[in-house]
Amino acid sequence: MNYTPAQTIPEGEYQLAAYAYGKDYHDVMKARLRELMAVIASLQPRPRPLSLREGTGWGCFVDTAPVLERYWAVQAGLGWTGRNHQLIIPRAGSMFFLGEIFLPCEVDAYDHPMPSRCGNCHRCLDACPTHAIREGEPFDAHRCLSYQLIENRRQLSPEACRVMGDTIYGCDRCQTVCPWNRFASPNTETAFQPSPDLLAMTKKDWQRLTADDYRRLFKGSAVKRAKYEGLMRNIERHSSTATAETRPPVSPTPAERNWRKSHRSRKGFFPQIPPPFFLCPLVFYPYLCSMNGTIIGLLLPFVGTILGSSFVFS
Numbered sequence: 001m002n003y004t005p006a007q008t009i010p011e012g013e014y015q016l017a018a019y020a021y022g023k024d025y026h027d028v029m030k031a032r033l034r035e036l037m038a039v040i041a042s043l044q045p046r047p048r049p050l051s052l053r054e055g056t057g058w059g060c061f062v063d064t065a066p067v068l069e070r071y072w073a074v075q076a077g078l079g080w081t082g083r084n085h086q087l088i089i090p091r092a093g094s095m096f097f098l099g100e101i102f103l104p105c106e107v108d109a110y111d112h113p114m115p116s117r118c119g120n121c122h123r124c125l126d127a128c129p130t131h132a133i134r135e136g137e138p139f140d141a142h143r144c145l146s147y148q149l150i151e152n153r154r155q156l157s158p159e160a161c162r163v164m165g166d167t168i169y170g171c172d173r174c175q176t177v178c179p180w181n182r183f184a185s186p187n188t189e190t191a192f193q194p195s196p197d198l199l200a201m202t203k204k205d206w207q208r209l210t211a212d213d214y215r216r217l218f219k220g221s222a223v224k225r226a227k228y229e230g231l232m233r234n235i236e237r238h239s240s241t242a243t244a245e246t247r248p249p250v251s252p253t254p255a256e257r258n259w260r261k262s263h264r265s266r267k268g269f270f271p272q273i274p275p276p277f278f279l280c281p282l283v284f285y286p287y288l289c290s291m292n293g294t295i296i297g298l299l300l301p302f303v304g305t306i307l308g309s310s311f312v313f314s
């Protein structure tokens with residue numbers, strides 16, 4: 001399920017990873033998978049399964065079982081694992097939750113894995129503030145801000161304190177810089193939209209957040225994973241290092257800023273191709289057709305498209 005945000009928390013305020021803006025994806029997506037599973041079961045030739053409960057060979061999971069979700073998504077031909085270690089879907093990006101349905105039977109057709117389309121790009125490696133992702137090396141989960149700010153129940157690592165910037169829950173930097181996310185459309189799932197209360201939070205509000213406020217603000221949200229104490233630890237660490245000389249420039253990076261801008265008003269695919277290149281074939285096509293016959297005229301739309309794409313990936 002797509003979780004590319006339609007609205008983002010204002011710049012300058014504390015940031016949460018986009019996946020945690022709305023309701024907990026485990027609940028939302030599992031409910032959808034159950035519906036789909038029931039449809040698939042109803043299409044089964046008799047005898048149909050008596051129930052879809054555990055032990056029948058049927059099951060659906062969203063990060064809720066020891067299943068290599070990215071691996072299976074690649075095997076299923078959905079996309080490839082990017083250098084940012086996220087599953088990237090062509091023309092849709094990486095801001096997708098993964099889930100799976102287990103069936104007790106074979107299906108009639110299977111897709112093929114897709115080769116990587118990262119090419120020579122290394123933006124995510126450059127953007128990662130902790131070097132948790134490095135070319136040719138296994139993912140260093142302990143260094144990752146996502147681990148530090150969500151899963152780590154102890155003190156934040158000194159490195160995380162230094163580079164967290166305004167981020168207080170999760171991290172999206174290796175995704176927001178990824179050119180494939182420029183193709184992403186904002187999600188339209190009501191449950192994934194941030195509440196007006198969350199969007200209105202200022203740094204002062206966060207610093208004064210009580211356990212009751214926290215429960216109200218994050219009812220049914222994935223942010224509950226960090227617990228009130230974890231979130232407040234992150235906020236306090238941020239505040240106490242806010243004046244430290246060692247603090248590097250805070251997020252967002254220019255690439256993140258572009259991404260945020262383009263996701264505030266994104267309507268569809270075409271606005272992503274810059275107008276000059278997009279208009280190129282339209283303006284010159286009739287002109288060149290009349291001057292040079294059809295060959296250049298026929299080639300021009302392709303040239304326009306290639307120029308447009310190279311801009312998108314530049």
Ligand code: B12
Binds near residue numbers: 083
């Ligand atoms: C543990 C975990 C984490 C850990 C460790 C992450 C990691 N990269 O290993 C932490 C807490 C740091 C984390 C962070 C995040 N996570 Co996480 N995480 C998981 C979880 C629960 C298990 C992953 C795991 O360790 N599996 C075990 C290892 C052995 O398998 P694997 O990592 O999938 O790798 C296999 C293949 O994919 C392949 N592979 C792995 N990496 C690479 C890289 C290349 C270049 C290639 C070719 C192959 C390859 O090799 C492996 C063996 O087959 C999964 C859910 C799940 N059940 O899969 C979610 C999951 C991977 N996380 C997810 C998300 C959204 C995030 C965050 C973006 C959240 C955030 N904004 O803060 C970050 C992103 C960090 C990052 N750059 O990866 C999504 C990813 C969706 C997607 N489009 O890919 C998942 C699938 C949850 C879900 N159901 O949607 N996560």
Ligand code: SF4
Binds near residue numbers: 128133144172
């Ligand atoms: S989530 Fe942040 S810290 Fe983790 S790998 Fe991506 S950029 Fe690096």
Ligand code: SF4
Binds near residue numbers: 085125
């Ligand atoms: S930023 Fe570049 S290298 Fe990283 S995942 Fe995206 S396309 Fe691949």
